Amino acid sequence: MKNLFRRILAVYSLLALSAFTPPPGKITVYLIGDSTMSIKQVKAYPETGWGMPFAYFFDETVTVDNRAQNGRSTRTFIEEKRWQPVADKLQEGDYVFIQFGHNDEVPTKKSYTTEPEFKANLIRFITESRAKKATPVLITPVARRKFDAAGKIEETHTVYSELVRTVAADYKTPLIDLDKQSQQLLQQVGVENSKLLFLQLAPDEHPNYPEGKDDNTHFNELGARRMAEIVLANIKSLKLELADRIVKPEIVK
Template sequence: MIHHPLSRFCAALCLLILVAFTPLPGHITVYLIGDSTMSIKQVKAYPETGWGMPFATFFDESVTVDNRAMNGRSTRSFIEENRWQPVADQLHEGDYVFIQFGHNDEVKTKKTYTTEADYRTNLIRFITESRARKAIPILLTPVARRQFDEAGKVQETHAVYSELVRAVANEYKTPLIDLDRQSQELLQRFGVENSKLLYLQVEPGEHPNYPEGKVDNTHFNELGARKVAQLVLATIKSLKLELADRIVKKDVK
C-alpha cells in the first residue's frame, strides 16, 4: 500500500498535537490557594513577598507550582469569586492543593469574614473536591503575625481558626502543615527586634515603593518569605509526601 505524503504529514501533525497537550509522565501541578501571605506580588509592592514565590523555585522540572493565592481573600470570597472552581476543574491525579486561609476569614470587621462553621465547611469542600479528582489536599494553618508581649514572648494571633484547621485535618485524615506554630517558633528564635527583618518593615526614604516608610507585621519581605517557604518544605519532607522526592535536594537543608 502506498501512503500519500500528505497523509503521513497529517498523521505526524496529529501525533505532535497529542503530545503537546498530554502531561509529561510523572508531571504534576502544585496549586496554592490562600491569601496575601502566600500570593505572588506585583512589582509595585516589593519588597513585600508571598512565601509561595520562593516556594515555587525549590522543585525539579517535574513540578509546576500554580500560585492562585490572592491578597485579601478568605475561603468564602475565594469561592464566591469563582477562584476555586477553575482549580478544581483542572486537577489531575497526583496533583497537590495547598490550602492556607484564615487571616481574612477571622476578622469580623472585614467583608471577607467567614463564620467558624462556614470556614470549616469551606475547608472540607476544598478537601473533598480535590480528592474527587484524585488530587492530594494539604491543609495549612494561617502563618503567624509578628506580635510579642512585654516579656518578649511571641503571641498567638490565630487561635480559633488555626484550631479549626487542625480539627478538620484530623477528622478528614488530611496532611497538615501547622504553619502557625512553626512560624511562631521562627519568630521566637529571631526575637523581638530581629524578627522585624522578616516582615515588610521599611524606613522612610528606604524604598521608592514606600517613600513614607512601612511598618507591617503581617506580610513578609523576601527573607521572611523564604524562611516560611523553608518551613513548608521541611514539613513536606517530614510528612514523607511523594512531593518531597521532587524537591531539588541541593537547595534544601
C-alpha cells in the same frame, strides 16, 4: 542447552524490567490562600508571599501554580469563582496547598467567614480535590509578628488555626502547622531581629514606600523564604510523594 539459554535470558529480562523505574509524571502543585502566600506586583516589592520562593524548590516535573490572592478568605475565594477553575483543572497526582484564616477570622472585614462556614469550605476543598485524585494539604495561617511586653510571641489565630487542625484530623488530611512553627521561628529570632523578616521599612528606604512601612503581617524576601522553608521541611517530614521531587543540591567536586 537452548532451553537453558532461553531460561537464563528470560530471568535477565525480568531482572532488567524490575530494575527499571519509569520517570515520575509531571504534576501541578496549586497554592490557594491569601496575601501571605500570593505573588506580588512589582509595585509592592519588597513585599513577598511565601509562595513565590516556594516555586523554586522543585525539579522540572513540578509546576507550582500560585492562585493565592490578597485579602481573600475561604468564602470570598469560592464566591469570586477562584476555586472552581482549580477544581476543574486538577489531575491525578496533583497537590492543593490550602492556607486561609487571616481574612476569615476578622469580623470587621468583608471577607469574614463564620467558624462553621470556614470548616465547611475547608472540607469542600478537601473532598473536591480528592474527587480528582489530587492530594489536599491543609496549612494553618502563618503567624503575625506580635510580642507582649516581656518579649513573648502572642497567638493571633487561636480559633481559626484550631479549626484547621480539627478538619485535618477529622478528614485525615496532611497538616502543616505553619502558625505554630512560624511562631517558634519568631520567638527564636526575637523581637528586634524578627523585624528583618517582615515589611518593615524606614521613610525613603525604598521607592515603593517613601513614607516607610510598619507591617507585621506581610513578609519581605527573606521572611518569605524562611516561611517557605518551613513548608518544605514539612513536605519531607510528612513523607509526601512530592518530597521526592525537591531539587537535590549539587555536589561540588
